Amino acid sequence: MPYKVMSLANQKGGVGKTTTAINLGTAMSAVSKTVLVIDLDPQRNASTGFGISTTDQKLTTYDVLVNGASIEEAVMPTNVPNLNLVPSSVDLSSAELELGEEPRRILKLRDNLQKIEGKYDFVMIDCPPSLNLLTLNALAASRSVLVPLQAEFFALEGLSQLMLTIRKVRQSLNPKLKIEGIVLTMFDRRNNLSQQVETDVRENLGNLVYKTIIPRNVRLSEAPSFGLPAILYDHRSTGSIAYQKFAAEFLRRNT
Ligand SMILES: Nc1ncnc2c1ncn2[C@@H]1O[C@H](COP(=O)(O)OP(=O)(O)OP(=O)(O)O)[C@@H](O)[C@H]1O
Ligand SMILES: [Mg+2]
Known part of the structure; x- marks a missing residue:
C-alpha cells in the first residue's frame, strides 16, 4: 500500500468534507490501514468529531504552520485505533495574516509532511471551505484531492472553481496533483x-x-456531538454502512 497524502477540499461549505474525512478514515483504520487526519480548518470540526477538546490538545496545525512545531510533535491518538489526529485551533484563522510575506508560506505543510513520509498508509487533510492559503498549503502537500459533492443544484458550477484552482496548483506548486475522485x-x-x-x-x-x-442520514450528523465517528456511534446506520462501502471502493482503487 503506497503512502498517500490526500486533501478533502471543496470551497463550498457544509458539503461533507469533514464527515468524509472522519468516517472514511475510521472505516480504513478498521481494516488495519494506518491513518493520520490533519485538521486544517479553524472551525475544528474534525477535532471535535473525534472527541478532542481544546483542553485535550497541546500543539495544533496552527503551531505547525506558524510556530515551527513539527507534525510529529502535534500528532495525538484518537478513540479510533490506527487513527491519529493533528488537531486544529481557532488561531488558525489568522495564520494567513501571520505568515504574511514569508517565503515558502505555501509550502509549510509540505515541508513538514516530508518529515513523516511513509509513516502512515493515508494522510487526510480536512480543508476549510475556502480556497485560501490553508487550502493551498494542503493542495501543495497532497498527492490527490478527494472532493465531496452535495447533490444539489449548482453543484457542478461550484466544482469548476475548485478545478481551476487545482489546475493552477499543478502549474506552479505541485505538477503531479491528481483528482482522487468525487463522492456524492x-x-x-x-x-x-x-x-x-x-x-x-x-x-x-x-x-x-x-x-x-x-x-x-441523521446518524452522521448526530455522531460528532458524541465525539465519535458515526461508524463507532452506530455502525448499522445507513450512513455508516455507506462510508464502509465507500472505503472499500476507495481502497480497491488504491491498490
Ligand atoms: N450524509 C449526511 N447526512 C446528514 N448529515 C450530514 C451528512 N454529511 C454531513 N452531514 C452534516 O452536515 C453538516 C456539514 O457536514 P460537514 O461538516 O462534514 O461538511 P464540511 O464540508 O466539512 O463543512 P465545512 O465546509 O463547514 O467544513 C454537519 O453538521 C454534518 O454532521
Ligand atoms: Mg469541515
Missing part, C-alpha cells in the same frame, strides 16, 4: 433533483465519480 454526499433518493444531479455529474465527470453514494 447527503443524497436523498426520494428527491428527483438529487437523481438529476447525479446523472449530470456522472455524465460530466465519468469515472472520477465513485459508485458509492453517501445518503443523507
